[in-house]
Amino acid sequence: MIRGGKSGILEARPVDAEEIAWLQQGLRNVGFFSKLGRAQLEEVLPYMLLVRYDKGSIICEEGEPGDAMYLIYKGTVVVTKKDWGEPVAILEEGHFVGEMALLFGDPRSATVTTVCQTEAFCLAAEDFKRIVDKSPDMTRTLRRLAEARRQQLAHS
Ligand code: CMP
DSSP states (O other): OOOOGGGOEEEEEEOOHHHHHIIIIITTTSHHHHTSOHHHHHHHGGGOEEEEEOTTOEEEOTTSOOOEEEEEEESEEEEEOTTOSSOSEEEETTOEESHHHHHHOOOOSSEEEESSSEEEEEEEHHHHHHHHHHOHHHHHHHHHHHHHHHHHHHTO
8 A cells, every 4th residue: 555665754654643634634624624624534544544654755756656645734745747848747735646546447647756754644545435425515525626637737
């Protein structure tokens, strides 16, 4: 689920009480989790890992199969695509990455690299599927956001 070897992972562990509070309260207005009811969030929490990455770590690599999605808790990532001069996006706390491969069943559309030490909540594909199946509302929102990202990749 999490890239090994040269991945630059410093730590991976279950979420603690402070992080659960952030997920429960701080994320009300953030796309993905704002559609997730408290009960659903509580259901998924035990499956989430908090992963701490060193600067320059690759979280997703373009062309690889996708097996997890990530919600950035602290830090910044840059999304890049081969043959693009400019970064596709720079994303910070509260944004998610890695959802497209899970939703569309495609290989990773881009590479996601940490630009500083970064912490992200990781949700494995099978657990992601569990909440997607139970929350059509949330899935619609997530899919809309993922479609917009896909459009941006296609038009540049
Ligand atoms: P995925 O294709 O699974 O892996 C690469 C990730 O980069 C992708 O999911 C998105 O989370 C992210 N990504 C791709 N295109 C964009 C974009 N236009 N804006 C922001 N993030 C993107």
